[in-house]
Amino acid sequence: MAEAAILLAVSKIGAVIVNDAVSSVVEKLSRKAENLQCLPGKVKRIEDELMMISGVLKGQGTTQLSNGATKNWISLVRKLAYRVEDLIDKYLYEALKLKEQGFLRKYIVRGNHHYKVFTQIAKEVEEIEKDIKHVGEMRSNWTNIVQPIKNEHADIDTHRSGRCFPELINDGDLVGIDENRSKLTEWLTIDDKEHTLITVSGMGGLGKTTLVKNVFDRESAKFPDAHAWIVVSQAYDVVDLLGTVLSKISHTQQQPQPQLPVNTRARPDFYELAEAIKKILQDKKCLIVLDDVWDKEAYTKMQSTFQGLKGSRVVITTRIDDVAALALEGRRLQLQPLDMEESFNLFCRRAFHNKKDHKCPQVLDEIARSVVKRCHGLPLAIVSTGSLLSTRQTNQHAWNHVYNHLRSKLHTNNHVQEILQLSYHDMPGDLRNCFLYCSMFPEDYPISGESLVRLWVAEGFAVKTDDITPEEVAEGNLMELIGRNMLEVVERDELNRVRICKMHDIVRDLALVVAKEERFGTASDQGEMSRMDKEVRRLSACGWTKSTVTAASAAVEFPHLRTMISLEAPESSTNMISSVLTGSSYLTVLELQDSGINQVPETIGDLFNLRYIGLRRTKVRSLPKSIEKLSNLQTLDIKQTKIEKLPPAIVKIEKLRHLLADRFADEKRTDFRYFIGVEAPKGISKLEELQTLETVQASKDLPMQLKKMNKLQTLWIDNISAADCQNLFSTLSAMPLLSSLLLSACNENEILCFEALEPVSKGLRKLIVRGGWADGILKSPIFQGSGKQLKYLALSWCNLGKEDPLQILASHVPALTYLSLNTPWVD
Numbered sequence: 001m002a003e004a005a006i007l008l009a010v011s012k013i014g015a016v017i018v019n020d021a022v023s024s025v026v027e028k029l030s031r032k033a034e035n036l037q038c039l040p041g042k043v044k045r046i047e048d049e050l051m052m053i054s055g056v057l058k059g060q061g062t063t064q065l066s067n068g069a070t071k072n073w074i075s076l077v078r079k080l081a082y083r084v085e086d087l088i089d090k091y092l093y094e095a096l097k098l099k100e101q102g103f104l105r106k107y108i109v110r111g112n113h114h115y116k117v118f119t120q121i122a123k124e125v126e127e128i129e130k131d132i133k134h135v136g137e138m139r140s141n142w143t144n145i146v147q148p149i150k151n152e153h154a155d156i157d158t159h160r161s162g163r164c165f166p167e168l169i170n171d172g173d174l175v176g177i178d179e180n181r182s183k184l185t186e187w188l189t190i191d192d193k194e195h196t197l198i199t200v201s202g203m204g205g206l207g208k209t210t211l212v213k214n215v216f217d218r219e220s221a222k223f224p225d226a227h228a229w230i231v232v233s234q235a236y237d238v239v240d241l242l243g244t245v246l247s248k249i250s251h252t253q254q255q256p257q258p259q260l261p262v263n264t265r266a267r268p269d270f271y272e273l274a275e276a277i278k279k280i281l282q283d284k285k286c287l288i289v290l291d292d293v294w295d296k297e298a299y300t301k302m303q304s305t306f307q308g309l310k311g312s313r314v315v316i317t318t319r320i321d322d323v324a325a326l327a328l329e330g331r332r333l334q335l336q337p338l339d340m341e342e343s344f345n346l347f348c349r350r351a352f353h354n355k356k357d358h359k360c361p362q363v364l365d366e367i368a369r370s371v372v373k374r375c376h377g378l379p380l381a382i383v384s385t386g387s388l389l390s391t392r393q394t395n396q397h398a399w400n401h402v403y404n405h406l407r408s409k410l411h412t413n414n415h416v417q418e419i420l421q422l423s424y425h426d427m428p429g430d431l432r433n434c435f436l437y438c439s440m441f442p443e444d445y446p447i448s449g450e451s452l453v454r455l456w457v458a459e460g461f462a463v464k465t466d467d468i469t470p471e472e473v474a475e476g477n478l479m480e481l482i483g484r485n486m487l488e489v490v491e492r493d494e495l496n497r498v499r500i501c502k503m504h505d506i507v508r509d510l511a512l513v514v515a516k517e518e519r520f521g522t523a524s525d526q527g528e529m530s531r532m533d534k535e536v537r538r539l540s541a542c543g544w545t546k547s548t549v550t551a552a553s554a555a556v557e558f559p560h561l562r563t564m565i566s567l568e569a570p571e572s573s574t575n576m577i578s579s580v581l582t583g584s585s586y587l588t589v590l591e592l593q594d595s596g597i598n599q600v601p602e603t604i605g606d607l608f609n610l611r612y613i614g615l616r617r618t619k620v621r622s623l624p625k626s627i628e629k630l631s632n633l634q635t636l637d638i639k640q641t642k643i644e645k646l647p648p649a650i651v652k653i654e655k656l657r658h659l660l661a662d663r664f665a666d667e668k669r670t671d672f673r674y675f676i677g678v679e680a681p682k683g684i685s686k687l688e689e690l691q692t693l694e695t696v697q698a699s700k701d702l703p704m705q706l707k708k709m710n711k712l713q714t715l716w717i718d719n720i721s722a723a724d725c726q727n728l729f730s731t732l733s734a735m736p737l738l739s740s741l742l743l744s745a746c747n748e749n750e751i752l753c754f755e756a757l758e759p760v761s762k763g764l765r766k767l768i769v770r771g772g773w774a775d776g777i778l779k780s781p782i783f784q785g786s787g788k789q790l791k792y793l794a795l796s797w798c799n800l801g802k803e804d805p806l807q808i809l810a811s812h813v814p815a816l817t818y819l820s821l822n823t824p825w826v827d
Helices: 002-017 020-029 039-057 068-100 113-141 152-158 178-189 208-222 238-252 270-281 340-351 362-374 379-389 396-404 406-412 414-425 429-438 449-459 470-483 505-517 526-531 546-551 571-582 602-606 625-629 648-652 702-706 722-733 805-809
Strands: 196-201 226-231 286-291 313-318 332-334 488-492 498-502 538-540 563-565 589-591 612-614 635-637 658-660 662-664 675-677 692-697 714-720 740-745 766-770 792-796 818-821
Touching (some): 002 068, 002 429, 020 039, 020 068, 020 113, 039 068, 039 113, 068 113, 178 196, 178 313, 178 332, 208 226, 208 286, 226 238, 238 270, 238 286, 340 362, 340 379, 362 379, 362 396, 379 396, 414 505, 429 449, 429 470, 449 589, 449 612, 449 635, 470 498, 563 571, 602 625, 625 648, 675 692, 692 740, 702 722, 714 722
Parallel strands (some): 196 332, 226 286, 286 313, 538 563, 563 589, 635 658, 658 692, 692 714, 714 740, 740 766, 766 792
Antiparallel strands (some): 488 498, 662 675
């Protein structure tokens, strides 16, 4: 995880190096101090050193490392990376503050406060350079202990054929697998002469290996010519894999392994092994299991070895969706958690294994079901917990004690920890950060996919690459976590995008433990805040009550805090939040969604590093003028608050990328104009980086403002009158990146004309129209030629008259997958 901390520090350095304000300030100050002349170069050298260390650590973890010296060394690297991040944030903060104060127009003398601050920064840079060198020397001096830093998880893989489940579960204990076992058995034994690839997928701990091993043991006799079970490590070598296949199929046939050419016997190459395997398997029926495959190439590189073999079967178990997709759709088996009764049955078989009927005593039934519910259908957790409780006395007191400590019991259990950490340590550093960030949300919390993407971007976990925006990189990370079965999709929108996701409770428990150990962040209730480590960098304090807020200290400071998440906090928490803001100069994310707070403190303007403000569904009625000072702000979410107007100076926040602002006029959503957009401030066109604008009221000068905002992708406009249509729609038509557009009339009787709406954007996928229509409107360009890319079309409060919309639209919107007509529009 030190690698992830390094990536953050490096991204901060990169931002500072290209920042003109920083360069100007340092150039001015360096005229008075020689040590400042070298400052940019030294910062760049620190970046280079960190990148070298990152290369050493790539793919390494820090939890459960068997070598104490290695663990301590990586911990020192992580602390060093955090120091660099803090220093670079301070560096940027002081430079921007000087720029704001008009420093560049003033004459600076030696001894000036600003001079002293930057001299101290330069001194800290020198100290960090020395510490980086020291850390490097420590690694060299203790090379016999620390080097090479070995991936212990690869070692686990190499000796764990069917590990965990087959060791824990007897054949008679298998529960809830009958349907999947029958399907898999059918696929193996069906009279199909062609080569067949079968995949079994799902999150770690669902019992993929157990299921396949059970079927393999039952059915391998039907493949007498050749069968083999191969465990694929995360750090696999394809030549070694083929060598293992050759050895095992030779053993199956009880014949000596084919002799390879003498000059290659020590290390045969890929083609020699492949030919040797083909020679043995020629005209023979074989069954090969590749257990726990982590990437597609592990199979595709040796795929040709098995293809063409009549009746051959290759079975892959994996927790990666991309690997599962190697098989044809009709040969993919995706495992799901057990239902409650299956879970309870499996639990009782383990907890009461010494009883003939495995029946749970009536006195323990309620607590036993609570324990099982906590395992959320994950067989590994159920078996592990059942085994744990089988050693306890069968009384309520003993079992209640275990239940109250179940979360810690699960994450300290070697089997559960080992399974889930394999998935965690297989991720690259930036993806680990995204994964750990999800644990900051409460248990079972429905996480918005869009919000998660913006949060990751704000934190610096997703950085622009070439022509790909940070948001697109973050969306890729989201799909990657889902593909790795580390996040669950709860709900998709009409365009099949992830609307809501969540983290499995047991996976979240692991993430919380790692996040705390790695000093990434802590999820806590307010009552613990005053006792928390002041070094905390991300804090989730959700579910506050009035009493816990009152009991907490009023003077809470977290000087290293980057993220504050407080969902559904009571109104009384306003002072506490204000206190946290005052003592957290480097805060990056402030998420207060659904909180009872009614005002934002003026001091928020001092948080130069703030990139994300989330106030959705709070009682806030206005934003302080000081918000104009937040020059790094990227996302401002004030949707469904009480705010009617934005501060005029908000147009100074030139880096703003997402502005979500409207309020409910009718929360029951029965009125036509149940939601109302904010008034666009004059000069909104200065927000040239804006990608999302929801929702803004139409006005005479809005079209002129929008003409300069060419990066807009999502745009919602309400309060449109008939007189606005021509000018407004012509402007919208010229927007090159528009993908989602909402157009709402000022009232249900206002007749809108769409003749001027002819978008040039090739990415317009979603169109929502609310308001009255003139006759023949469906023959407008947007519905006749310009809408070929539309996938989502919702038309409400529109008087279509006698027109048959389906007949008119059918041939002009071929990509349409969702159509809603004349129904109250729902967000």
